Amino acid sequence: DASDDNPKLHIVYMGSLPKTQYSPTSHHLSVLQQVFDGNDATNSLIRSYKRSFNGFAAMLTHQQKEMLSQMEGVVSVFPSRKVQLH
Amino acid sequence: TTRSWDFIGFPESVKRSLAVESDVVVGVIDTGIWPESDSFNDQGFGPIPKNWKGTCAGGKNFTCNKKIIGARFYASESTRDIDGHGTHTASTVVGNNVLGASFYGLAQGTARGGVPSARIAAYKVCNESGCTNDAIMAAFDDAIADGVSILSVSLGGSNIVPFDEDPIAIGSFHAMERGILTVNCAGNNGPFPRTVSSVAPWMITVAASTIDRRFIDKVILGNGKTLIGRSINSFSSNGTKFPIAKKNGNSTKCLEDRANICECLDSHLVKGKIVLCGNRANPSYNGGHPIGSIIKEFSIGETNFITPLPSLVLSSIEYEQLKSYMNSTNIPKAEILKSETIKDTNAPTVADFSSRGPNTIVSEILKPDISAPGVDILASFSPDASPSGKTFDKRSAKYSIISGTSMSCPHVAGIAAYLKTFHPDWSPAAIKSAIMTSAKTMKVSEDDVGEYAYGSGHVNPISAIHPGLVYDISLEDYIQMLCNLGYHNQKVKLISGKNNACSKATHRSSVRNLNYPALAIDVESMTSFTIKFKRTVTNVGLANSTYKATILPNPGIKVSVVPETLSFKSLHEKHSFVVTITGDKPEQHVLTSSLLWSDGTHNVRSPIVVNVLD
DSSP: OTTOOSOEEEEEEEESOOSSSOOHHHHHHHHHHTTSOTTHHHHHEEEEEOSSSEEEEEEEOHHHHHHHHTSTTOOEEEEOOEEEEO | OOSHHHHTTOOTTOOOOHHHHTTOEEEEEESOBOTTSGGGOOTTOOSOOTTOOOOBOOBTTOOOOSSEEEEEESSSSBSBOSSSHHHHHHHHHHOOOEEEEEETTEEEEEEOOSSTTSEEEEEEOEETTEEEHHHHHHHHHHHHHHTOSEEEEOEEOSSOOOGGGOHHHHHHHHHHHTTOEEEEEOOSOTTSTTOOOOOOTTEEEEEEEOOSEEEEEEEEETTSOEEEEBOBOOOOOTTOOEEBOSOSOOSSSSOHHHHTTTSSOOHHHHTTSEEEOTTOSSOOOTTOOOSEEEEEOOOTTOOOOBOSSSEEEEOHHHHHHHHHHHHHOSSOEEEEOOOEEEEOTTOSOBOTTSOOOOOSSOTTSOSSOEEEEOSSEEEEOOTTSOTTSOTTOOOOOSEEEEOSHHHHHHHHHHHHHHHHHHOTTOOHHHHHHHHHHTOBOOOOOTTSOHHHHHTTOBOOHHHHHSOSEEOOOOHHHHHHHHHHHTOOHHHHHHHHOOTTTTOSOOOGGGGGGSOOSSEEEEEETTSEEEEEEEEEEEEOSOSSEEEEEEEOOBTTEEEEEESSEEEESSTTOEEEEEEEEEEESOOSSEEEEEEEEEOSSOEEEEEEEEEEEO
C-alpha cells in the first residue's frame, strides 16, 4: 500500500555473492544508509544473507522499498509475507 | 509411511549402499524436529560425514546426535518442533525404521523414511504465528553453505509470484548452483486449475496422491442402521450409544445458526451428547463439551482429519438419513465406532486438495512435476503437539496421520536422496529427470486434466535408479531461460554472478527449448499451429543402445519426432532431437500426448501438454 508509511519487513535480494573479497554486512548497511537518516539503517537491518547468496531483510517503508528497488546491485525488494505449511 | 513406501514399490528390502547413504545429509526446512523421536535415534550411526560444514545450533533444550547433525532456528527459541509438521516430514525422508508404530492402533506397521541411514539437518522457519519469507531465505542461505545433499521444503505461498520475489525459488536456484536439488510441495489449493504455486524449473514440485489404505468409520444409529463415513477417529465407544443433541444452541451467546455448524455450543444442550455440525469441516466446539460429533461431507478439496472427539464425516445423503432418523424419535442415539482401514483398489489417484497446473508464470514448464503419496500418511510427530490441532485435545502421540502435499514432498525428497547414493555425481536436473521420466501413468477423473494434477505421473523409485536417458539442464541453460523470459541482463548477471549473462540472442519463444523432461505449450484457440521443441538426452543406461520413439496418439494433434531412433555408442553420449506438434483449430481446451523413448529395457516417458488459450 503506497499510502502506508509504517515500516514493514522486506527482503532485499541482491543475487550471487561477489567472488572478490566482500564484506556483506557492511555493504548491506551502506545500501540501507542511502535510504535512511543517521543510525536508523543499523536498527532497520534485521538479517543479512551472506553465506550462499547476497541480500538482507530490513524494516522499510513503501518509499524506501521503491528507492532500493531502483538501486544498482539490487535484484528485487519484496515484503516478507507468511507462507503456509502444506 | 507404514504403507506408503511399500505402495510405491519401495520395500524395506530395497538394495542400498549404506556407506554412501550415511554420508547423505537431507536438509529439512520446516517447523523443526522432535529430537527424541525414535525416528531420529542415532544407534548404529558412525561419525558425522567429513564434508559436513554445518553445526548444531538448535537452541534451548535441543541436542543433536549422529543422526541429527545440523540444527538451526530462525523463529522461536529452539529447533524443537512443537507443531508436529516438521517431525512428520523429516521422518518421512530420513526416519529410522521403527517397528510397531501407529496412531492409537490405527495404521500400525513399521514407520520408516526413504533413506533411513542418511542424516538430517533441521532448519526451523516457523513458529506458532506462521512461517515467514525472511526466515526461509535465511534457512536456504545456511543449508546450502552447510553442505546438505538434498533439500525438502514442505511449505509455500498460496499466490504465484515471480521467481525473484519467491524465497523458495531464489533459495533453490542457489542450491541448484551448488548441485543441491530442492524438493517442494505443489500446495493444497486444488482441485482448481492454475493453483500450483511452486513453479520454478530448477526444483521438483510434488502433487499428492492416495495410497491403497483408506480410512473409514461407522456410526450405528439407535434404529440399528449403520452409516459409513470418513475421518481418523481413534476413540472407541465400546458398544455404548450416546444421545444425539436435537439443538446445539439457543442463547444470545450462541445463536442457532452458528450452533448448527458447531461454531459455538450451549453446554446444557450438548453435554454428554453427539452433536451434528453441518458442513463445517473443522468445528470449534466453543462453549460446550459434546461426547462426539457428526459432520456433513466437507467442502471440495478437503481431506480426512484427526478428530478431537469420536467423530465422523458423512456424505450429504447419509447425513440426511441421520437427520431423518433424529427427527423420527424423541431420544435419538448413536454409537460412533473407531476408524478402520480398507483397501482402496482405485489408488493412486490425485488428492482433490492437491494444487493443479497450468503454470501461470512460465507456461512451458509443466507443474506439478510428479505425484507421490500425500493422503493419510502415518509418520513421527511431536508429543507436545495436539494431534487434532485443538488445544482441548490433551492426547499426546509419537506418531500421527496427516494429509497434504507437505507429506508427498518428503517422499520424493527421500527418493532423490536414494538416487543420489547411486549417482553422487548427477546434477539436480538429472536426478529430477530420472524421477520424472520413470513415473507411472495415473488415473484421473473425467473433469480433471491429468498432467496438471500429477505432472509426469506417480513416482516409481526403483525404475528411477536406471532411467536409461536423462534430460540434463546446466546452470547456463537456466540462465539463458531467464534471459529468454525477459529478465534484464543486469538482473541475470546479479543472480548468476556471470558477466554478459544474456549475451546470446534471446527470444520468449525459446523458453520451450529448455531441456525439461516434459513438454508444454500454450496455443491460441481457433488457429492452426506448428510448434517445435528441441531436446537433448544423455545416455546413462547401456553404452551400446538404440532407443526408438513412440508417441501416444491424440486425434486433436499430430506429433512427430526427428530422428525417431537414437543410437548410442558410449555412456554420457548426448543426442538431440526435435518434437514437432501440429494442430488445426483445436476444439478441446487441453490436448495431451506423450513421448516415449525405449531401448526395450529402459522406458523414458515425457508428457506433452498443449493448453489452448480461451
